[in-house]
Amino acid sequence: MTRAFSGRIVTPDAVVPGHLDLDGDTIAAIVPDDGVGDDVLVPGFVDLHCHGGGGHTFTTGDVDAACGAAAFHLGHGTTTLLASLVSSPFELMLSAVSGFRPLVEAGVLAGIHFEGPYLSHARCGAQNPDFLRDPVMAEISELIEAGAGTVRMMTVAPELPGALEAIAYLNGHGVLAAIGHTDATYDQTHAGVAAGASVATHLFNGMRPPHHREPGPVVGLLSSTVACELIADNIHLHPGMLAFAAGSAGPDRSVLITDAIDATGMADGRYELGGQEVVVADRVARLAVNGSIAGSTLTMDVALRNAVAAGLPLVGAARMASTTPARLLGLSDRLGALAPGLRADAVALSPDLSLRRVLHAGTWL
The missing domain is CATH 2.30.40.10 (Urease, subunit C, domain 1)
Incomplete structure (x- = not known):
């Protein structure tokens, strides 16, 4: 002892x-x-949504880079994380599954999160529009089969043709179906939840904003049963909005994430995400082409501190950073x-x- x-x-x-x-x-x-x-x-923190850090990225499927990114975030308290990719050609997605599968089996990663490519053009944010497409069931089934448990989450816009079928298929095969980068109506959002979606990808960001006559996906997701990802960097969300969303969903349906990119922990400068140039200045990452926010430079220890500073109780914030995402991954017994x-x-x-x-x-x- x-x-x-x-x-x-x-x-x-x-x-x-x-x-x-x-x-x-x-x-x-x-x-x-x-x-x-x-x-x-x-x-120990459990990050469901992380693209990289410490100068290393998950988004290219490179194994050495994935190990470097995981080690960087482990140093900041993230003891369990999903490697998040952005919208990519299918060949890269399949290669990442093959490359990362041994890392998942070794416990370096908890799995892969595919943020795209089955997302809305209207709400693509920093996703590369050249790679966006409607859900392709043959691609999804091949990825899941090749991964043998490696693919743990996939973000889908529920309004796309074939999206509800894809969400149901993901849910039926033990993969978290997340709703994000979506221009869906309130009703379309609830249809996605009814089909089996259980996560909201970075709530508010990459979504049609709420309107009192058409609540859209934000209110649709908050009023449902899904767990809502929240980027607590005080850039993606105002601290008041963070507190509002977490208070509305509660700590058992709120999840702190980083959405971190390779520039996290690095100097300001020029980086790359999904084939697009990213400029980081004063810790804010934006696409060079149009200024869209392109992920974050956040670590989970800072996310927890920001959540508490926003007025959330420490116990609840810790559940949001660890306990709730562990439950979503089916790891709460470990x-x-x-x-x-x-x-x-x-x-x-x-x-x-x-x-x-x-x-x-x-x-x-």
Whole structure:
């Protein structure tokens, strides 16, 4: 038995002053004790939507780059993450599945998220319009079969021809169907949820804005049962809008994500995303061609801190950053919370929630 941490331990229900005891790579016990310090321990972060970081990208399907991006985010507390690709030719998508499958089997990645290419031209944002297309069932089935569990999420615009069939197929094959980059009406959004969609890809961003006579996808998703991704970088969402959305959906339906690109943790400059040039200035990434926001330079430790600064309770914010996304991935029996019997993934933070160090599978990095 090893005593790994003393301080304020954030469980799914409360902040417990005490000690975290480990048995190898597993949490053995949380022992209450009022005589501990003010450092904070939260569960290791689970990021459902990440394109890269530290100068490395997932979007090209390159294995070495994927390892570099995963290592960078692990250093910022993300102990579980999906490798997100952007809209791409099918050949690249299939190559990424083949290349990343061993990384998933080794536990470096939790799987792949395909953000596209079955998205709306009208709401493509930073997605490359040259690669957008209506859902192709033969492509989707081949990707899932080739991955053997590697493909974990796919974002689809529900208003496209064949989209509802695609969503139902994804749901039936254990893949999270997400609604995003969509110009759908309120009713079309609810049709996508009824077909099996369970996630909203970066709520508000890449979506028709709400209107009081046509609520559109934002209100449609908030009023449904899906989990809503939220980019807490204070750029994609105003802190007040973040607090509103998280308060509306609750911590069990709200998910903090980074949407990070390779420029995360790097100097300002010129980068590339899905075949398009991206310019990063003062931590904001935009397409050179039209100024559209192109992902983020966010890490999950900063996302948690921003969520709390926006007024969200620490316990709820930790659930949004770890527990809820772990449940969506079907991993809540193994990770995503600080509780006896789960894998010892944790992030130690200072009293102001700045990163101190990361615990991964019982070992401090």
